[in-house]
Amino acid sequence: MIKNFVLDTNVLLHNPAALASFTDNNVIIPIVVVEELDKFKASADKKGMHARQALREIDSLIKKGALDKGAKMENGGTLKISFSSGENLPDCDASLNDNKILVVALELQKKGEKVIFVSKDVNARIKAAAFGLKTSDFEKQKVQYDTLYKGWRELLLPSSEIAKLYKDKKLKVKEKLLKNEYLLLKAEDKQNESALAKYVSEEDCIVPLPNYYDAMGIKPLNMEQRFAFDLLLDDKVKLVTLIGTAGTGKTLIAVACALQKTIGTDPKYEKTLVSRPVVPLGKDIGYLPGTKDQKLNYWMQPIFDNLHFILNTEKNKEKKDGKEFNPQSKIDYLLDTNVLEIEALTYIRGRSIPHQFMIIDEAQNLTPHEIKTIISRAGEETKIILTGDAEQIDNPYLDANSNGLSYTAERMKEQDITGHVLLTKSERSELASLAVNLL
Known part of the structure; x- marks a missing residue:
């Protein structure tokens, strides 16, 4: 009927x-x-x-x-x-x-x-x-957040296989893995022996992860962050989704890797573009007081906080060489020279975005349709990072299952040029972690 x-x-x-x-x-x-x-x-x-x-x-x-x-x-x-x-x-x-x-x-x-x-x-x-x-409900674009792909899995192997991985720098495994999926390998015959690896679909094998990552002085603090760093710094991966609660470092490491790839020792992109949905409930930035720049500074303050933290870390490293370094001056210089752009999402819709490392923060407040529109604007040699917390959504018509961030992570999980990591370990204070988990 x-x-x-x-x-x-x-x-x-x-x-x-x-x-x-x-x-x-x-x-x-x-x-x-x-x-x-x-x-x-x-x-x-x-x-x-x-x-x-x-x-x-x-x-x-x-x-x-x-x-x-x-x-x-x-x-x-x-x-x-x-x-x-x-x-x-x-x-x-x-x-x-x-x-x-x-x-x-x-x-x-x-x-x-x-x-x-x-x-x-x-x-x-x-x-x-x-x-x-x-x-x-309108459920065409929904996923099950409770069973959402997390980007990595644990795998038991004989210790001899783990040794072979390190010796040969690659290893064939029987398990069916997704493209760019990460692995925590544990020895089934020895306690406390483990390794981190990544599945490379072109060679149909896993390869060990590097032991060291550094982006503008920021280094991964846990296993999940190492997975995220690897995706963010891999030029072959064009779309990365990072989902995590407050304190997991998703925005910080995304911005650090973006700057590393833009102004670091081996730059790949012409510009770092950081954006986020303007305000909850889809309001336009015009409702905020002040000039456009003042309004942007108000709403984008978390991004500026991350930039200050990153450049302060770099400042400490350069001080050892006897050089003076002012984080705010560096931010102003990057903005003035258009190497760094911090813009409300309202103002980048409709633009073509080539040769840029683009971060969309708070992407859980976007619909699948909006994220599709953003990704479709990516020009040649552009990398897009979507970050957010699927359990903290301000849009009244979205939830953990229907928001664009969760939907994109699940739908794009089998593609060669995409990757995803679910970040669960908070690196903030013990009190902050308790607040996230209990309040």
Whole structure:
């Protein structure tokens, strides 16, 4: 039986390409949803961009059929714009658009049609269920965070095999491994004997990791950070996802490796670009006080804090050589010469980004569609790093399973030029670690 999916406005604001997800079924858009999209379209933030895209998609279907009767979509489904009769829901405010949308769904259900109300808003779904409607979150782009690929695994081997790995610098193993997957090797016949390795798909073997990593004076403090350093400093890997709670060092090591690859001894990229979603809930940076630079400094302060920490580390190293070094002057110089760019995500959409080491911090607040848009802007010889904490999400329509960071890590895990590490070990104070785990 054909299903009728009645869409809430937030579904299209979340993913303007959502219409293509309901294959061979009817998609019903209440007229009030079109009106809400029209109100959002002038906004400069991501909601405005998504509203415009959704309206263009609807407009493109007009030539394929009358929208009040149903226009055929390429996926085999039909799109229809529906009006309500004006009936009110009992004990509900008739002026609220959410209630007007529910009326459309209920009236369709009364005609004997199979109706499913689709919304990213949990309150709207609860209300719909209370009136007897079947409900659904928009789940096309979801993964299971609890079982998310973590980028590495533990493997037991005879100690003789571990010795062979170090001797030959490579080793064939029977296990099926993912491309760029890391391994903690433990000797099954000897205690306290272990090794770290990486699977190289081109040679179908594992290779030992280097014992030493250094990026602008920053060094890995644990096994997971060593895995992350290896991905970040590998020029063949074009996309890296780092997921971790506060204190795991994901942003710090990403920025350190970016600077190493931009201004270090063997630079590969012309510029380091660091960005993050402007504010929670998709607000534009314009709501913050001050000039654009003042607004950026306010929102990007965590990035500046990391830069100061990194360059202070480098400062201590250079002092031994008798050289003077001022971290803030160095930051200002890098910004003035355009070797370093720190920009709100609002201002980099639509740009082509070639020859850059690009970091998107707090990427858990982006939808899969937004991250796809960012990655598709990557120009020649650009490396993209996505960092964030999938358990600390400000966007009310995203969670650990549906955010763009988790989705990208899982979906891209089998590609030659991508890599992922889940960071779990906090390197902050004991008190900070307790707060993350207990509060």
